[in-house]
Amino acid sequence: MAELEAVIGLEIHVQLATRTKMFCGCELSFGDEPNVHTCPVCLAHPGVLPVTNEQAIRYALQIAAALECEVAPRSIFHRKNYFYPDSPKAYQISQYDVPLASNGRLGDVRIHRAHLEEDAAKTIHVGDSGRIHGSSASLVDFNRGGTPLVEIVTEPDLRSAAEAASWARLLRETVRQLGVSDVNMEEGSLRVDGNISVRPAGSEELGTKTELKNMNSFRFLERGIEAELARQRELVEAGGTVAQETLHFNPSDASLTPLRSKEEAHDYRYFPEPDLVSLVPTEEMLREARESLPELPAARIERYRKQMGLAEDTAALLATDPATAAYFEQTAKEAGKGVEPRVVANWVTGELAAALRQDGGDAGAAESKVEPAALAALVAMVQEKKISNSSGKAVLATLVAEGGDPAAIVDREGLAQISDSGELESIVAAAIEANPDAAEQVRAGNRKAIGAIVGFVMKQTKGRADGGEINRLIEAQLDARAG
Amino acid sequence: MASGGGAARLDLETAPRIRRVIDREQVLHVARLARLGLTDAEVETMAGELSGILEHVDRIAALDLDDVEPTSHVVELENVLRADVPHESLPKDVALASAPDPVDGAFRVPSPQAE
Amino acid sequence: MLELTAVEAHEAMAAGELDAGEYAEAWSKAAAGDDLNAYLWRNEDGDGGAIAVDRPSIAPIAVKDIFCTEGVPTTAGSRILDGYRPPYTATAVQRLIEAGAPILGKTNMDEFAMGSSNENSAYGPVLNPWDRTRVPGGSSGGSAAVVGGGLAPWAIGTDTGGSIRQPAALCGIVGLKPTYGAISRYGMIAFASSLDQCGPLTRDVRDAALLLAILQGADPCDSTSVGLRQAPQLPDREDLKGLRFAVPSDLTEHVFDAGVRQVFEATLEKIEALGGELGEVSLPHAEHGISAYYVIAPAEASSNLARYDGVRYGMRAGADGDLIQMYEKTRAEGFGAEVKRRIMLGTYALSSGYYDAYYGQAQKVRTKIAADFRTAFEEFDFVVTPTSPSVAFGLGEKTADPLAMYLNDFFTVPMSLAGIPAISIPAGLSEPEGGGPRLPVGFQIAAPAFAEQGLLDASYALEQAIGFDARPQGVRGG
Numbered sequence A: 001m002a003e004l005e006a007v008i009g010l011e012i013h014v015q016l017a018t019r020t021k022m023f024c025g026c027e028l029s030f031g032d033e034p035n036v037h038t039c040p041v042c043l044a045h046p047g048v049l050p051v052t053n054e055q056a057i058r059y060a061l062q063i064a065a066a067l068e069c070e071v072a073p074r075s076i077f078h079r080k081n082y083f084y085p086d087s088p089k090a091y092q093i094s095q096y097d098v099p100l101a102s103n104g105r106l107g108d109v110r111i112h113r114a115h116l117e118e119d120a121a122k123t124i125h126v127g128d129s130g131r132i133h134g135s136s137a138s139l140v141d142f143n144r145g146g147t148p149l150v151e152i153v154t155e156p157d158l159r160s161a162a163e164a165a166s167w168a169r170l171l172r173e174t175v176r177q178l179g180v181s182d183v184n185m186e187e188g189s190l191r192v193d194g195n196i197s198v199r200p201a202g203s204e205e206l207g208t209k210t211e212l213k214n215m216n217s218f219r220f221l222e223r224g225i226e227a228e229l230a231r232q233r234e235l236v237e238a239g240g241t242v243a244q245e246t247l248h249f250n251p252s253d254a255s256l257t258p259l260r261s262k263e264e265a266h267d268y269r270y271f272p273e274p275d276l277v278s279l280v281p282t283e284e285m286l287r288e289a290r291e292s293l294p295e296l297p298a299a300r301i302e303r304y305r306k307q308m309g310l311a312e313d314t315a316a317l318l319a320t321d322p323a324t325a326a327y328f329e330q331t332a333k334e335a336g337k338g339v340e341p342r343v344v345a346n347w348v349t350g351e352l353a354a355a356l357r358q359d360g361g362d363a364g365a366a367e368s369k370v371e372p373a374a375l376a377a378l379v380a381m382v383q384e385k386k387i388s389n390s391s392g393k394a395v396l397a398t399l400v401a402e403g404g405d406p407a408a409i410v411d412r413e414g415l416a417q418i419s420d421s422g423e424l425e426s427i428v429a430a431a432i433e434a435n436p437d438a439a440e441q442v443r444a445g446n447r448k449a450i451g452a453i454v455g456f457v458m459k460q461t462k463g464r465a466d467g468g469e470i471n472r473l474i475e476a477q478l479d480a481r482a483g
Numbered sequence B: 001m002a003s004g005g006g007a008a009r010l011d012l013e014t015a016p017r018i019r020r021v022i023d024r025e026q027v028l029h030v031a032r033l034a035r036l037g038l039t040d041a042e043v044e045t046m047a048g049e050l051s052g053i054l055e056h057v058d059r060i061a062a063l064d065l066d067d068v069e070p071t072s073h074v075v076e077l078e079n080v081l082r083a084d085v086p087h088e089s090l091p092k093d094v095a096l097a098s099a100p101d102p103v104d105g106a107f108r109v110p111s112p113q114a115e
Numbered sequence C: 001m002l003e004l005t006a007v008e009a010h011e012a013m014a015a016g017e018l019d020a021g022e023y024a025e026a027w028s029k030a031a032a033g034d035d036l037n038a039y040l041w042r043n044e045d046g047d048g049g050a051i052a053v054d055r056p057s058i059a060p061i062a063v064k065d066i067f068c069t070e071g072v073p074t075t076a077g078s079r080i081l082d083g084y085r086p087p088y089t090a091t092a093v094q095r096l097i098e099a100g101a102p103i104l105g106k107t108n109m110d111e112f113a114m115g116s117s118n119e120n121s122a123y124g125p126v127l128n129p130w131d132r133t134r135v136p137g138g139s140s141g142g143s144a145a146v147v148g149g150g151l152a153p154w155a156i157g158t159d160t161g162g163s164i165r166q167p168a169a170l171c172g173i174v175g176l177k178p179t180y181g182a183i184s185r186y187g188m189i190a191f192a193s194s195l196d197q198c199g200p201l202t203r204d205v206r207d208a209a210l211l212l213a214i215l216q217g218a219d220p221c222d223s224t225s226v227g228l229r230q231a232p233q234l235p236d237r238e239d240l241k242g243l244r245f246a247v248p249s250d251l252t253e254h255v256f257d258a259g260v261r262q263v264f265e266a267t268l269e270k271i272e273a274l275g276g277e278l279g280e281v282s283l284p285h286a287e288h289g290i291s292a293y294y295v296i297a298p299a300e301a302s303s304n305l306a307r308y309d310g311v312r313y314g315m316r317a318g319a320d321g322d323l324i325q326m327y328e329k330t331r332a333e334g335f336g337a338e339v340k341r342r343i344m345l346g347t348y349a350l351s352s353g354y355y356d357a358y359y360g361q362a363q364k365v366r367t368k369i370a371a372d373f374r375t376a377f378e379e380f381d382f383v384v385t386p387t388s389p390s391v392a393f394g395l396g397e398k399t400a401d402p403l404a405m406y407l408n409d410f411f412t413v414p415m416s417l418a419g420i421p422a423i424s425i426p427a428g429l430s431e432p433e434g435g436g437p438r439l440p441v442g443f444q445i446a447a448p449a450f451a452e453q454g455l456l457d458a459s460y461a462l463e464q465a466i467g468f469d470a471r472p473q474g475v476r477g478g
């Protein structure tokens, strides 16, 4: 049997950070006592009507622009009918056949559609077991009910759980940087469901998918998808078939339980919402959405790779978080023409990150005591061989601990590279003298033996000499003596 | 255009011939979707009545309207939007005043599936 | 003093000849004499809830119990809302209160406005003031009966497929369904959202104009409301010169009461006598109005009525079962037979596999009906029909045959689907088929969207020419 390939699409619900709900003026909040942000509209009293929140439309258009979607010139709302206590009207106002946005892309993943809808209320199941099936009653809190949501549906372009989790992170950063949502998975302002199937590698057909819910962190997202893929693979390899169902991921034991019995298939009886008129984004709204876009991670990664010559993973490390990106770009700018951005990038992601870790804090580069100008100056000094690599690391450690000017630290600690070749030559000569065995072995062709002599020089110069230069001088002197 | 399945006669001397277009099982399925508990007798009556009504309604099925845009709305408005400005929400006791089973400031309902 | 129309009373108050408080008091007493089961709640009931008006300055009014009134029982004629007191007030009622109209009470109606006879109220049928063995029409039967029966000077109701016009016709009063969007629907309990419209039930056309002027206007709480382009003026037109009236033969050729036909034809003659031109027009799809309507309205209703689930307000049954049992029991016990029938019909029409054949097709018929009217209005100013195929029928006469009941809306539904304004004015009396005392016959005039002023002007001229001044036995006024 051919290898089974994972086919994963994600459905993401993003709560918009508007001040009020989607269709009424109740204030949005998190963590307040139940039912203090309700009104006749969001409690679905008889006779009430929805009125659309303009800011939600603008935020959704920003998301559409960030995801490079096509915006429908005219879209409408539909009613999605289903009974559940968290849905006070017994229908959700959502978009159906004409979503606000479609055909987009983020990174390597295509966006199928992005549409506006309202969030459900919160039900708390009370009972002994704390589980849906064992509970005796539920309490409904309508504070969250009616929060504006953008639902983003991807094409099934993801091929592993890790890829899905890392793409979801990119999406979260993208939406966060638009400033249109808190995108907090624990608080539920970002919710990611997976549509998961497997198929023989190379096949174009899609297998039967399951829907995976309740993965309220990126770690659980990855583990949940991993677990479901394993379950499906085992099933298919044993000759079974995957049943279409919705599964609930339980992070505590990585188990998957069917969420609703599908005895009665869903029939949402969608029809156009007669209480609302159509949505026709104006040129002004579209322009505003486009112009409000900051440079987003995906575009920045692309720019770092193409224009700065950074490797993909380095670019991703620097570009995803806007503060880190700004720090890197400022440092590269300060370092000037003589230093390639690639070198600066390696310092930020390599030496600086290591030094910060060493320091024990969890501050990123941008929050550290190392000013971009200081790092730039340091990198330049190393590059110009004014100080050695190892002196550079020592200076960096000092900068991380107390900040300041690297040139001053170099002076203070006497770390300037020994540039007087006469001085270094005599130290090398002394080192050969002091290590006759090693010198003999090198002459006999064992190049590895040179390490002992180099180590001696390093010790003598306290690291102020360039390793390459030391090697060159030792070899030159040994050759001269032999000749 | 042709008037499809015939005119809506108001002459009700001859009651419409009842063709069973909707059966008992369908009635039960629809009642489940609508969360309507129906007695056996109601299911029977409903099947007959709905069939009669649907037979009348089915006259429009014969109309050739393939190229016609549906009208879900006669209002020619678009972009009726509200500024994102909070209004005052209901005092909590008012919000819960009509609740059949208010508990701890919330609306209590039976659990989705009894044991 | 109760003989005055609302406009006359208003003028007398403005001239300082009539004390608004005393006038309201007199009407309150009249309303207390309700023997038609027309009021479900009166403002004097003293049950703790009341609707106060700062300074009465216009005739008091009866409000269909479909409008939410803060703190005051609002049932929509349904058991499922028994005891419900809304936390807010409908925009239409708010406008009345702000205009200084004391609220006399809430009127009985077919449950959730579904019905044409008022026999679908959970609180018993309303009796026709002309003949208490007959129905007042529906669903705004209570509002029509209080005006026709001298229990209120005027009233508001709602019309989805004829629910203002048909009971107005059956009770011998004026009923106006304005253009969809003219009056806010906020706070009006929804039956079929794309069709529901609030409107006046009054003694005469001028009262209807005054009431429309108070009610109309865009409302930020109703995204589909636009209001009228101009506030309606009191009509004073005396002739119909230069106005063209179309009779849609495809509708009127259908059989209806001989007496109704006679009154209809006599009214056409009066139009000509006033200088109006008559012509025939074809509305080829209008006869399918009933079919389209009985798909669209139940479909929307099935969704609108899904919120009555025993969770947040209203009655709850089956609380000892699980969630689904609670839902099913609550709705089984809370809703009456007609409401259940329409929920079933609408759910079926929207359900998977049937949407295109029913809901989709009905929406297309709607497009064609609206287009038919637009074509007609290129040549004519108005389309006229009888309002109802018959005069008031007997209580219980049609309850066993839902389809026969639905056909009461045959002449009124097409205008609802097209969203255009239509008025019913009393045109005369006719003996019912099978004999009995003569009963009112309504004449329906429809106009293009937002042409309310022209509609009122023409109706006023025709009303004067008809000179309908009959009142049920024992009822003063006119």
Ligand SMILES: [Mg+2]
Pocket (backbone or CB within 6 Å): A013, A117, A151
């Ligand atoms: Mg959704």
Ligand SMILES: [Zn+2]
Pocket (backbone or CB within 6 Å): A021, A024, A025, A026, A037, A038, A039, A040, A041, A042, A043
């Ligand atoms: Zn609210």
